[in-house]
Amino acid sequence: MNEEQVPVVQKSNAKEDRHFVTALARGLEVLACFRSGEKLLGNQELADRSKLPKSTVSRLTYTLTKLGYLQYDDDMGKYRLGTASLALGSAMLSKLDIRQFARPYMQELADFSHATVSLGMRDRLSMIYVENCRSQAALTLRLDVGARIPIAITAMGRAYLAEAGSTERNDILERVRELDEMKWPSIRDGVNRSIEEYHTLGCCTSFGSWQRDVNAIAVAFKPNNGSAILSINCGGPAFNLSPEFLLNEVRPRLIELVDRFRRT
Template sequence: MTALARGLEVLACFRHGEITLSNQELAQRCKLPKSTVSRLTMTLTKLGYLIHVQESGRYRLGTACLALGSALLNKLDVRKIARPMMQELAEFSGASVSLGVRDKLSMIYVENCRSSAALTLTLDVGSRMPLASSAMGRAWLAAVPQEQRLEAMEQIHGLDDLAWPHVKTGIDKALEDYRTLGVTCSFGDWNKEVNGVARAFDPGNGLPVMAVNVGGPSYNLSPKFLLDEVRPRLLQVVRAIEEALPV
Protein backbone atom coordinates (compact mmCIF):
# COMPACT_ATOMS: atom_id res chain seq x y z
CA MET A 1 0.00 0.00 0.00
CA THR A 2 1.41 3.41 -0.96
CA ALA A 3 1.82 6.32 1.43
CA LEU A 4 -0.98 8.13 -0.40
CA ALA A 5 -3.35 5.19 0.06
CA ARG A 6 -2.46 4.94 3.74
CA GLY A 7 -3.04 8.64 4.20
CA LEU A 8 -6.47 8.36 2.63
CA GLU A 9 -7.24 5.39 4.90
CA VAL A 10 -6.41 7.56 7.91
CA LEU A 11 -8.79 10.30 6.75
CA ALA A 12 -11.51 7.72 6.10
CA CYS A 13 -11.33 6.57 9.74
CA PHE A 14 -13.37 9.57 10.88
CA ARG A 15 -17.03 8.59 11.11
CA HIS A 16 -20.12 10.74 11.12
CA GLY A 17 -20.44 12.52 14.46
CA GLU A 18 -16.85 11.87 15.56
CA ILE A 19 -14.85 15.02 16.23
CA THR A 20 -11.42 13.77 17.26
CA LEU A 21 -9.40 10.55 17.16
CA SER A 22 -6.08 9.60 18.73
CA ASN A 23 -3.12 8.03 16.96
CA GLN A 24 -3.92 4.79 18.78
CA GLU A 25 -7.53 4.78 17.56
CA LEU A 26 -6.42 5.57 14.01
CA ALA A 27 -3.84 2.78 14.12
CA GLN A 28 -6.47 0.27 15.28
CA ARG A 29 -8.92 1.24 12.55
CA CYS A 30 -6.29 1.27 9.79
CA LYS A 31 -4.61 -1.88 11.10
CA LEU A 32 -1.25 -0.15 10.81
CA PRO A 33 1.62 0.25 13.31
CA LYS A 34 1.21 3.27 15.55
CA SER A 35 4.61 4.59 14.41
CA THR A 36 3.43 4.53 10.78
CA VAL A 37 0.21 6.32 11.67
CA SER A 38 2.15 8.94 13.64
CA ARG A 39 4.19 9.78 10.54
CA LEU A 40 1.06 9.92 8.42
CA THR A 41 -0.82 12.20 10.82
CA MET A 42 2.19 14.52 10.98
CA THR A 43 2.25 14.82 7.18
CA LEU A 44 -1.52 15.22 6.92
CA THR A 45 -1.41 17.95 9.56
CA LYS A 46 1.26 19.86 7.62
CA LEU A 47 -0.91 19.64 4.49
CA GLY A 48 -4.03 20.86 6.31
CA TYR A 49 -6.01 17.63 6.07
CA LEU A 50 -5.79 17.12 9.84
CA ILE A 51 -5.66 19.49 12.79
CA HIS A 52 -3.66 18.52 15.87
CA VAL A 53 -5.54 19.47 19.04
CA GLN A 54 -2.71 20.46 21.37
CA GLU A 55 -4.70 20.12 24.60
CA SER A 56 -5.63 16.47 24.04
CA GLY A 57 -3.03 15.33 21.53
CA ARG A 58 -5.85 14.08 19.31
CA TYR A 59 -6.64 14.88 15.68
CA ARG A 60 -9.63 16.28 13.85
CA LEU A 61 -10.29 16.73 10.14
CA GLY A 62 -8.82 19.89 8.65
CA THR A 63 -10.19 22.45 6.23
CA ALA A 64 -8.38 20.88 3.27
CA CYS A 65 -10.81 17.94 3.57
CA LEU A 66 -13.72 20.38 3.41
CA ALA A 67 -12.31 21.91 0.24
CA LEU A 68 -12.05 18.48 -1.40
CA GLY A 69 -15.57 17.49 -0.41
CA SER A 70 -17.06 20.81 -1.49
CA ALA A 71 -15.35 20.59 -4.87
CA LEU A 72 -16.87 17.15 -5.45
CA LEU A 73 -20.38 18.07 -4.30
CA ASN A 74 -20.41 21.25 -6.40
CA LYS A 75 -19.69 19.19 -9.51
CA LEU A 76 -22.52 16.74 -8.85
CA ASP A 77 -25.20 18.30 -11.06
CA VAL A 78 -27.51 15.42 -10.18
CA ARG A 79 -27.90 16.94 -6.70
CA LYS A 80 -29.26 20.19 -8.13
CA ILE A 81 -31.62 18.32 -10.43
CA ALA A 82 -32.84 15.95 -7.74
CA ARG A 83 -33.22 18.32 -4.80
CA PRO A 84 -36.57 20.03 -5.69
CA MET A 85 -38.20 16.66 -6.41
CA MET A 86 -36.71 15.13 -3.27
CA GLN A 87 -37.99 18.02 -1.15
CA GLU A 88 -41.49 17.62 -2.57
CA LEU A 89 -41.40 13.90 -1.74
CA ALA A 90 -40.14 14.67 1.76
CA GLU A 91 -43.05 17.04 2.38
CA PHE A 92 -45.57 14.49 1.11
CA SER A 93 -44.19 11.61 3.15
CA GLY A 94 -43.26 13.51 6.31
CA ALA A 95 -39.87 11.83 6.07
CA SER A 96 -36.24 12.32 5.11
CA VAL A 97 -35.37 11.82 1.45
CA SER A 98 -31.71 11.25 0.66
CA LEU A 99 -29.45 10.71 -2.33
CA GLY A 100 -26.42 8.50 -1.80
CA VAL A 101 -23.46 6.76 -3.41
CA ARG A 102 -21.47 3.73 -2.33
CA ASP A 103 -18.26 4.10 -0.34
CA LYS A 104 -16.76 0.72 0.55
CA LEU A 105 -19.42 -1.11 2.58
CA SER A 106 -21.55 1.96 3.19
CA MET A 107 -23.76 4.35 1.31
CA ILE A 108 -22.84 7.96 1.94
CA TYR A 109 -25.38 10.78 1.66
CA VAL A 110 -24.55 13.48 -0.90
CA GLU A 111 -27.93 15.23 -0.61
CA ASN A 112 -30.67 15.22 2.01
CA CYS A 113 -34.12 16.79 2.24
CA ARG A 114 -36.38 16.82 5.28
CA SER A 115 -40.07 17.41 5.79
CA SER A 116 -40.83 20.67 7.56
CA ALA A 117 -43.99 19.24 9.10
CA ALA A 118 -42.84 16.14 10.96
CA LEU A 119 -40.08 14.71 13.10
CA THR A 120 -37.47 13.17 10.80
CA LEU A 121 -34.08 11.52 11.12
CA THR A 122 -31.17 13.78 12.07
CA LEU A 123 -28.93 12.35 9.35
CA ASP A 124 -27.41 14.76 6.83
CA VAL A 125 -24.92 15.01 3.97
CA GLY A 126 -21.93 12.83 4.85
CA SER A 127 -23.96 10.35 6.90
CA ARG A 128 -23.35 6.68 6.19
CA MET A 129 -25.78 3.80 5.84
CA PRO A 130 -24.71 0.14 5.89
CA LEU A 131 -24.73 -1.49 2.48
CA ALA A 132 -26.30 -4.74 3.67
CA SER A 133 -29.16 -3.63 5.93
CA SER A 134 -30.28 -0.16 4.82
CA ALA A 135 -32.86 0.33 2.08
CA MET A 136 -30.42 2.56 0.19
CA GLY A 137 -27.59 0.04 0.37
CA ARG A 138 -29.85 -2.78 -0.72
CA ALA A 139 -31.08 -0.72 -3.68
CA TRP A 140 -27.47 -0.27 -4.78
CA LEU A 141 -26.87 -4.01 -4.49
CA ALA A 142 -29.97 -4.70 -6.57
CA ALA A 143 -29.08 -2.23 -9.32
CA VAL A 144 -25.41 -2.94 -10.01
CA PRO A 145 -24.16 -5.72 -12.32
CA GLN A 146 -24.05 -9.18 -10.77
CA GLU A 147 -20.25 -9.31 -10.67
CA GLN A 148 -20.09 -6.08 -8.69
CA ARG A 149 -22.88 -7.22 -6.37
CA LEU A 150 -21.23 -10.57 -5.64
CA GLU A 151 -17.91 -8.86 -4.91
CA ALA A 152 -19.60 -6.53 -2.42
CA MET A 153 -21.49 -9.42 -0.82
CA GLU A 154 -18.25 -11.33 -0.37
CA GLN A 155 -16.79 -8.33 1.47
CA ILE A 156 -19.91 -8.09 3.65
CA HIS A 157 -19.62 -11.81 4.41
CA GLY A 158 -16.06 -11.23 5.57
CA LEU A 159 -17.20 -8.78 8.24
CA ASP A 160 -19.04 -11.38 10.32
CA ASP A 161 -19.16 -15.03 9.30
CA LEU A 162 -21.71 -15.95 11.98
CA ALA A 163 -24.13 -13.18 11.06
CA TRP A 164 -23.83 -13.79 7.32
CA PRO A 165 -26.77 -16.25 6.88
CA HIS A 166 -29.18 -13.72 8.42
CA VAL A 167 -27.63 -10.83 6.47
CA LYS A 168 -27.81 -12.77 3.19
CA THR A 169 -31.47 -13.60 3.79
CA GLY A 170 -32.18 -9.88 4.08
CA ILE A 171 -30.26 -9.11 0.89
CA ASP A 172 -31.97 -11.92 -1.04
CA LYS A 173 -35.38 -10.62 0.07
CA ALA A 174 -34.37 -7.12 -1.02
CA LEU A 175 -33.34 -8.35 -4.47
CA GLU A 176 -36.72 -10.03 -4.87
CA ASP A 177 -38.53 -6.88 -3.68
CA TYR A 178 -36.61 -4.84 -6.24
CA ARG A 179 -37.75 -7.16 -9.02
CA THR A 180 -41.39 -7.25 -7.94
CA LEU A 181 -41.94 -3.85 -6.29
CA GLY A 182 -39.27 -1.70 -7.92
CA VAL A 183 -37.85 -0.71 -4.52
CA THR A 184 -35.89 -2.24 -1.67
CA CYS A 185 -37.14 -2.10 1.89
CA SER A 186 -35.62 -1.89 5.35
CA PHE A 187 -38.31 -2.20 7.99
CA GLY A 188 -36.39 -2.22 11.26
CA ASP A 189 -33.42 -4.07 9.72
CA TRP A 190 -30.80 -1.31 9.93
CA ASN A 191 -32.35 0.25 13.02
CA LYS A 192 -35.35 -1.33 14.72
CA GLU A 193 -36.99 2.10 15.04
CA VAL A 194 -36.47 3.16 11.42
CA ASN A 195 -38.34 2.19 8.24
CA GLY A 196 -37.38 3.06 4.69
CA VAL A 197 -37.66 2.27 0.98
CA ALA A 198 -35.19 3.05 -1.80
CA ARG A 199 -34.67 3.01 -5.55
CA ALA A 200 -31.33 3.15 -7.40
CA PHE A 201 -30.40 4.59 -10.80
CA ASP A 202 -27.40 5.04 -13.07
CA PRO A 203 -26.71 8.78 -13.58
CA GLY A 204 -24.27 8.14 -16.43
CA ASN A 205 -21.41 10.46 -17.41
CA GLY A 206 -18.94 8.32 -15.52
CA LEU A 207 -20.73 8.71 -12.19
CA PRO A 208 -21.38 5.66 -9.99
CA VAL A 209 -24.80 4.13 -9.37
CA MET A 210 -26.79 6.27 -6.93
CA ALA A 211 -29.87 5.61 -4.82
CA VAL A 212 -32.72 7.68 -3.41
CA ASN A 213 -34.28 6.58 -0.15
CA VAL A 214 -37.26 7.70 1.90
CA GLY A 215 -36.95 6.94 5.59
CA GLY A 216 -37.90 7.96 9.07
CA PRO A 217 -39.12 6.82 12.49
CA SER A 218 -41.19 3.65 12.31
CA TYR A 219 -43.98 5.18 14.42
CA ASN A 220 -44.40 7.81 11.70
CA LEU A 221 -43.76 5.65 8.62
CA SER A 222 -45.51 2.29 8.54
CA PRO A 223 -44.51 -0.32 5.95
CA LYS A 224 -48.03 -0.07 4.46
CA PHE A 225 -47.78 3.71 4.02
CA LEU A 226 -44.30 3.45 2.50
CA LEU A 227 -45.32 0.73 0.04
CA ASP A 228 -48.82 1.94 -0.86
CA GLU A 229 -48.36 5.73 -0.84
CA VAL A 230 -44.66 6.57 -0.97
CA ARG A 231 -43.37 3.86 -3.30
CA PRO A 232 -45.23 5.05 -6.45
CA ARG A 233 -44.05 8.61 -5.88
CA LEU A 234 -40.47 7.50 -5.24
CA LEU A 235 -40.48 5.61 -8.54
CA GLN A 236 -41.81 8.72 -10.30
CA VAL A 237 -39.13 10.90 -8.72
CA VAL A 238 -36.30 8.60 -9.78
CA ARG A 239 -37.68 8.39 -13.34
CA ALA A 240 -37.91 12.19 -13.46
CA ILE A 241 -34.32 12.54 -12.25
CA GLU A 242 -33.11 10.10 -14.92
CA GLU A 243 -35.00 11.96 -17.65
CA ALA A 244 -33.65 15.34 -16.51
CA LEU A 245 -30.00 14.27 -16.45
CA PRO A 246 -27.84 15.28 -19.43
CA VAL A 247 -27.04 12.47 -21.84
Protein backbone atom coordinates in the same frame (compact mmCIF):
# COMPACT_ATOMS: atom_id res chain seq x y z
CA MET B 1 -30.45 -19.79 -7.58
CA ASN B 2 -31.71 -16.66 -9.30
CA GLU B 3 -28.92 -15.20 -11.43
CA GLU B 4 -29.23 -11.94 -9.52
CA GLN B 5 -28.72 -13.61 -6.16
CA VAL B 6 -25.44 -13.37 -4.32
CA PRO B 7 -23.17 -16.34 -5.10
CA VAL B 8 -20.43 -17.63 -2.86
CA VAL B 9 -17.90 -14.84 -3.05
CA GLN B 10 -14.33 -15.43 -4.07
CA LYS B 11 -11.24 -14.01 -2.43
CA SER B 12 -10.09 -10.71 -3.89
CA ASN B 13 -6.62 -10.38 -5.42
CA ALA B 14 -6.42 -6.63 -4.76
CA LYS B 15 -3.50 -7.06 -2.39
CA GLU B 16 -1.61 -8.96 -5.11
CA ASP B 17 -2.15 -6.21 -7.70
CA ARG B 18 1.26 -4.73 -8.49
CA HIS B 19 -0.36 -1.40 -9.32
CA PHE B 20 -1.99 -1.18 -5.88
CA VAL B 21 -0.23 1.39 -3.62
CA THR B 22 -0.70 0.10 -0.09
CA ALA B 23 0.66 3.20 1.67
CA LEU B 24 -1.79 5.42 -0.20
CA ALA B 25 -4.67 3.07 0.59
CA ARG B 26 -3.80 3.13 4.29
CA GLY B 27 -3.67 6.91 4.35
CA LEU B 28 -7.11 7.10 2.77
CA GLU B 29 -8.41 4.56 5.29
CA VAL B 30 -7.28 6.86 8.09
CA LEU B 31 -9.08 9.84 6.54
CA ALA B 32 -12.22 7.74 6.12
CA CYS B 33 -12.32 7.09 9.87
CA PHE B 34 -13.73 10.57 10.43
CA ARG B 35 -17.52 10.45 10.42
CA SER B 36 -20.25 13.04 10.26
CA GLY B 37 -20.60 14.87 13.56
CA GLU B 38 -17.14 13.89 14.85
CA LYS B 39 -14.43 16.52 15.05
CA LEU B 40 -11.46 14.97 16.85
CA LEU B 41 -9.90 11.51 16.82
CA GLY B 42 -6.65 10.29 18.39
CA ASN B 43 -4.16 7.79 17.02
CA GLN B 44 -5.59 4.95 19.11
CA GLU B 45 -9.13 5.62 17.90
CA LEU B 46 -7.89 5.79 14.32
CA ALA B 47 -5.97 2.54 14.77
CA ASP B 48 -9.05 0.80 16.16
CA ARG B 49 -11.25 1.95 13.30
CA SER B 50 -8.79 1.39 10.47
CA LYS B 51 -7.52 -1.95 11.88
CA LEU B 52 -3.97 -0.72 11.39
CA PRO B 53 -1.12 -0.85 13.94
CA LYS B 54 -0.91 2.28 16.04
CA SER B 55 2.71 2.83 14.96
CA THR B 56 1.60 2.81 11.32
CA VAL B 57 -1.24 5.21 12.09
CA SER B 58 1.15 7.58 13.87
CA ARG B 59 3.34 7.81 10.75
CA LEU B 60 0.31 8.28 8.54
CA THR B 61 -1.23 11.03 10.68
CA TYR B 62 2.14 12.83 10.79
CA THR B 63 2.35 12.73 6.99
CA LEU B 64 -1.29 13.71 6.47
CA THR B 65 -0.85 16.64 8.86
CA LYS B 66 2.20 17.84 6.95
CA LEU B 67 0.14 17.74 3.74
CA GLY B 68 -2.81 19.59 5.25
CA TYR B 69 -5.27 16.69 5.19
CA LEU B 70 -5.28 16.57 8.99
CA GLN B 71 -4.85 19.25 11.63
CA TYR B 72 -3.42 18.47 15.06
CA ASP B 73 -5.08 19.91 18.17
CA ASP B 74 -2.34 20.45 20.77
CA ASP B 75 -4.74 20.84 23.67
CA MET B 76 -6.66 17.61 22.98
CA GLY B 77 -3.78 15.62 21.50
CA LYS B 78 -6.05 14.56 18.63
CA TYR B 79 -6.61 15.24 14.95
CA ARG B 80 -9.37 16.88 12.93
CA LEU B 81 -9.81 16.95 9.17
CA GLY B 82 -7.68 19.64 7.57
CA THR B 83 -8.55 22.10 4.84
CA ALA B 84 -7.11 19.89 2.10
CA SER B 85 -9.62 17.15 2.97
CA LEU B 86 -12.48 19.64 3.10
CA ALA B 87 -11.48 21.04 -0.28
CA LEU B 88 -11.64 17.58 -1.83
CA GLY B 89 -15.11 16.94 -0.44
CA SER B 90 -16.39 20.35 -1.49
CA ALA B 91 -15.01 19.92 -4.99
CA MET B 92 -16.75 16.55 -5.35
CA LEU B 93 -20.12 17.83 -4.10
CA SER B 94 -19.96 20.89 -6.35
CA LYS B 95 -19.70 18.63 -9.41
CA LEU B 96 -22.84 16.68 -8.49
CA ASP B 97 -25.28 18.65 -10.60
CA ILE B 98 -27.99 16.10 -9.75
CA ARG B 99 -28.14 17.51 -6.20
CA GLN B 100 -29.43 20.89 -7.34
CA PHE B 101 -31.86 19.33 -9.78
CA ALA B 102 -33.12 16.70 -7.34
CA ARG B 103 -33.53 18.83 -4.22
CA PRO B 104 -36.97 20.43 -4.93
CA TYR B 105 -38.44 17.05 -5.93
CA MET B 106 -36.93 15.40 -2.87
CA GLN B 107 -38.34 18.12 -0.64
CA GLU B 108 -41.77 17.65 -2.17
CA LEU B 109 -41.65 13.92 -1.39
CA ALA B 110 -40.35 14.58 2.13
CA ASP B 111 -43.24 16.98 2.79
CA PHE B 112 -45.77 14.49 1.41
CA SER B 113 -44.44 11.58 3.47
CA HIS B 114 -43.61 13.60 6.63
CA ALA B 115 -40.27 11.81 6.47
CA THR B 116 -36.65 12.24 5.39
CA VAL B 117 -35.60 11.81 1.74
CA SER B 118 -31.88 11.39 1.11
CA LEU B 119 -29.56 10.92 -1.84
CA GLY B 120 -26.49 8.76 -1.29
CA MET B 121 -23.31 7.52 -2.96
CA ARG B 122 -21.21 4.49 -2.15
CA ASP B 123 -17.92 4.80 -0.28
CA ARG B 124 -16.46 1.33 0.21
CA LEU B 125 -18.83 -0.48 2.59
CA SER B 126 -20.96 2.57 3.36
CA MET B 127 -23.43 4.86 1.69
CA ILE B 128 -22.74 8.57 2.26
CA TYR B 129 -25.52 11.12 2.19
CA VAL B 130 -24.79 13.81 -0.41
CA GLU B 131 -28.20 15.51 -0.20
CA ASN B 132 -30.88 15.44 2.45
CA CYS B 133 -34.41 16.84 2.70
CA ARG B 134 -36.68 16.77 5.76
CA SER B 135 -40.33 17.53 6.16
CA GLN B 136 -41.42 20.22 8.58
CA ALA B 137 -42.82 17.46 10.80
CA ALA B 138 -41.00 17.18 14.13
CA LEU B 139 -40.42 13.43 13.92
CA THR B 140 -37.78 12.77 11.25
CA LEU B 141 -34.39 11.10 11.13
CA ARG B 142 -31.48 13.37 12.03
CA LEU B 143 -28.95 12.29 9.43
CA ASP B 144 -27.21 15.10 7.57
CA VAL B 145 -25.06 15.40 4.45
CA GLY B 146 -21.88 13.43 5.11
CA ALA B 147 -23.57 10.82 7.31
CA ARG B 148 -22.64 7.19 6.67
CA ILE B 149 -24.91 4.17 6.80
CA PRO B 150 -24.01 0.50 6.18
CA ILE B 151 -24.33 -0.69 2.59
CA ALA B 152 -25.45 -4.28 3.21
CA ILE B 153 -28.22 -3.87 5.78
CA THR B 154 -29.99 -0.64 4.80
CA ALA B 155 -32.59 0.03 2.12
CA MET B 156 -30.35 2.64 0.47
CA GLY B 157 -27.34 0.33 0.44
CA ARG B 158 -29.24 -2.72 -0.79
CA ALA B 159 -30.82 -0.70 -3.59
CA TYR B 160 -27.29 0.23 -4.64
CA LEU B 161 -26.26 -3.43 -4.58
CA ALA B 162 -29.30 -4.39 -6.66
CA GLU B 163 -28.47 -1.74 -9.27
CA ALA B 164 -24.72 -2.52 -9.36
CA GLY B 165 -23.17 -5.11 -11.65
CA SER B 166 -22.50 -8.58 -10.28
CA THR B 167 -18.71 -8.10 -10.19
CA GLU B 168 -18.90 -4.94 -8.09
CA ARG B 169 -21.61 -6.42 -5.85
CA ASN B 170 -19.62 -9.59 -5.19
CA ASP B 171 -16.48 -7.60 -4.38
CA ILE B 172 -18.40 -5.48 -1.86
CA LEU B 173 -20.02 -8.49 -0.23
CA GLU B 174 -16.73 -10.35 -0.01
CA ARG B 175 -15.42 -7.56 2.18
CA VAL B 176 -18.63 -7.50 4.21
CA ARG B 177 -18.23 -11.21 4.89
CA GLU B 178 -14.59 -10.80 5.91
CA LEU B 179 -15.61 -8.20 8.49
CA ASP B 180 -18.20 -10.42 10.18
CA GLU B 181 -18.26 -14.12 9.31
CA MET B 182 -20.82 -14.81 12.04
CA LYS B 183 -23.44 -12.43 10.65
CA TRP B 184 -22.63 -13.12 7.01
CA PRO B 185 -25.34 -15.79 6.36
CA SER B 186 -28.14 -13.49 7.54
CA ILE B 187 -26.65 -10.52 5.66
CA ARG B 188 -26.37 -12.61 2.48
CA ASP B 189 -29.97 -13.81 2.80
CA GLY B 190 -31.15 -10.25 3.40
CA VAL B 191 -29.35 -8.97 0.30
CA ASN B 192 -30.82 -11.81 -1.78
CA ARG B 193 -34.33 -10.98 -0.61
CA SER B 194 -33.75 -7.30 -1.35
CA ILE B 195 -32.56 -8.01 -4.88
CA GLU B 196 -35.66 -10.11 -5.49
CA GLU B 197 -38.00 -7.42 -4.15
CA TYR B 198 -36.15 -4.81 -6.19
CA HIS B 199 -37.31 -6.62 -9.32
CA THR B 200 -40.83 -7.30 -8.07
CA LEU B 201 -41.58 -4.08 -6.16
CA GLY B 202 -39.20 -1.68 -7.88
CA CYS B 203 -37.55 -0.78 -4.57
CA CYS B 204 -35.70 -2.22 -1.59
CA THR B 205 -37.24 -2.12 1.87
CA SER B 206 -35.90 -1.96 5.39
CA PHE B 207 -38.62 -2.36 8.00
CA GLY B 208 -36.68 -2.50 11.24
CA SER B 209 -33.80 -4.50 9.75
CA TRP B 210 -31.17 -1.75 10.12
CA GLN B 211 -32.54 -0.08 13.23
CA ARG B 212 -35.53 -1.64 14.94
CA ASP B 213 -37.46 1.62 15.10
CA VAL B 214 -36.74 2.84 11.53
CA ASN B 215 -38.62 2.03 8.30
CA ALA B 216 -37.38 2.98 4.85
CA ILE B 217 -37.59 2.19 1.15
CA ALA B 218 -35.02 3.04 -1.53
CA VAL B 219 -34.37 2.99 -5.27
CA ALA B 220 -30.99 3.31 -7.00
CA PHE B 221 -30.23 4.67 -10.44
CA LYS B 222 -27.38 5.54 -12.76
CA PRO B 223 -27.58 9.12 -14.05
CA ASN B 224 -27.82 9.60 -17.78
CA ASN B 225 -24.43 11.37 -17.83
CA GLY B 226 -22.65 8.10 -16.98
CA SER B 227 -21.60 9.07 -13.45
CA ALA B 228 -21.62 6.69 -10.49
CA ILE B 229 -24.74 4.97 -9.21
CA LEU B 230 -26.81 7.00 -6.75
CA SER B 231 -29.42 5.73 -4.32
CA ILE B 232 -32.38 7.64 -2.93
CA ASN B 233 -34.37 6.62 0.12
CA CYS B 234 -37.38 7.74 2.10
CA GLY B 235 -37.41 6.81 5.76
CA GLY B 236 -38.36 7.74 9.27
CA PRO B 237 -39.41 6.47 12.70
CA ALA B 238 -41.43 3.26 12.42
CA PHE B 239 -44.26 4.53 14.62
CA ASN B 240 -44.74 7.46 12.24
CA LEU B 241 -44.05 5.71 8.92
CA SER B 242 -45.75 2.35 8.38
CA PRO B 243 -44.65 -0.23 5.78
CA GLU B 244 -48.12 0.00 4.20
CA PHE B 245 -47.85 3.77 3.73
CA LEU B 246 -44.33 3.49 2.32
CA LEU B 247 -45.28 0.76 -0.16
CA ASN B 248 -48.70 2.01 -1.20
CA GLU B 249 -48.25 5.77 -1.15
CA VAL B 250 -44.55 6.63 -1.19
CA ARG B 251 -43.21 3.85 -3.46
CA PRO B 252 -44.94 4.94 -6.71
CA ARG B 253 -43.87 8.53 -6.12
CA LEU B 254 -40.28 7.49 -5.39
CA ILE B 255 -40.12 5.33 -8.53
CA GLU B 256 -41.54 8.19 -10.60
CA LEU B 257 -38.95 10.51 -9.09
CA VAL B 258 -36.08 8.19 -9.97
CA ASP B 259 -37.37 7.77 -13.54
CA ARG B 260 -37.17 11.56 -13.82
CA PHE B 261 -33.61 11.57 -12.45
CA ARG B 262 -32.52 8.83 -14.86
CA ARG B 263 -33.54 11.01 -17.80
CA THR B 264 -31.59 14.00 -16.50
